[in-house]
Each structure stands twice: as structure tokens, then as C-alpha cells.
Amino acid sequence: MxxxxxxxxxxxxxxxxxxxxxxxxxxxxxxxxxxxxxxxxxxxxxxxxxxxxxxxxxREECSHCCLVWEVLTEADAADPRAQMDEHSVAGEPVCCDKAIYEFRVERGIQPLAEGRGGEDA
Incomplete structure (x- = not known):
């Protein structure tokens, strides 16, 4: 009881x-x-x-868009529906293109395609 x-x-x-x-x-x-x-x-x-x-x-938030900080998990990175492109990896932010751009530049990963992020996005 x-x-x-x-x-x-x-x-x-x-x-x-x-x-x-x-x-x-x-x-x-x-x-x-x-x-x-x-x-x-x-x-x-x-x-x-x-x-x-x-x-x-x-709490953790993105310094660019102020949304709650979330990243791709290993399962997300392996799922084409969750990827931003074929270069997406676990740990990559999912909130905004600027955060993805910064993450990829720091790690030497191919940036998002033209028109999909970058410093001015």
C-alpha cells in the first residue's frame, strides 16, 4: 500500500x-x-x-536565436529526415543556420549549401 x-x-x-x-x-x-x-x-x-x-x-540556449539548445543525437544524425544535409553529425545544433554554420566551421565540416546559413543568415 x-x-x-x-x-x-x-x-x-x-x-x-x-x-x-x-x-x-x-x-x-x-x-x-x-x-x-x-x-x-x-x-x-x-x-x-x-x-x-x-x-x-x-538552461542552455543558442547565442544566435535564443531558442533552447538542442543538438542532433547519434540516431538523428543517422536519420536522413533529421539531417540538414549529408554532412550533419551528432552534436550539431538544430535551432538555426547560424549555429550550424558556427559548429561546422569550428570542426572543419562542410558548411550548409549556399543560401542555407552562413555568417549573414
Missing amino acids: KRTLHDNYRVEVHPETYGLYRSALANHEQMTALLKDIERSVKRHIDGVDGVVLRWDT
Whole structure:
């Protein structure tokens, strides 16, 4: 029979970011410094705290199109329906032509055909 147990009790504190500029929100070092300031305040002012852990979510996105970072798997690279062309390989991004162009140039792989990517795509 299933039963539900509760454990790992904790309080999460989310920093006030309303007044911060977008550049500060995008700067990992600035946001980590803000969290460390909050950590010091919690330790200094609140009794009954066993520990404070700084955490953040991490996501990967394309630096060109800002879509979620996805790449061809080995199975995708072997499937002609998933390939951009016959030079597609595992690890190649799938989001935009600029990312594919950059990936291929870095690895010495044939670029996409004319009109399908490149630096100005």
C-alpha cells in the first residue's frame, strides 16, 4: 500500500529583483553576489537556521536565436529526415543556420549549401 511521507523540510527565499536592470538579471556574478548578501543576512538575523544553500536554475540556449539548445543525437544524425544535409553529425545544433554554420566551421565540416546559413543568415 502506498503512503505519503514528508521530509526534507526547508524554506526557500527568492530575491527581490523588481528594481534590477535586465543586464543585472542576466549577469551571473551580480546575481550570485545578491544571493550571498541575502545568505549573510539570514545567518545574522534568523535563529534556528541549520544552513543556507545558494541555488539557481541553469538552461542552455543558442547565442544566435535564443531558442533552447538542442543538438542532433547519434540516431538523428543517422536519420536522413533529421539531417540538414549529408554532412550533419551528432552534436550539431538544430535551432538555426547560424549555429550550424558556427559548429561546422569550428570542426572543419562542410558548411550548409549556399543560401542555407552562413555568417549573414
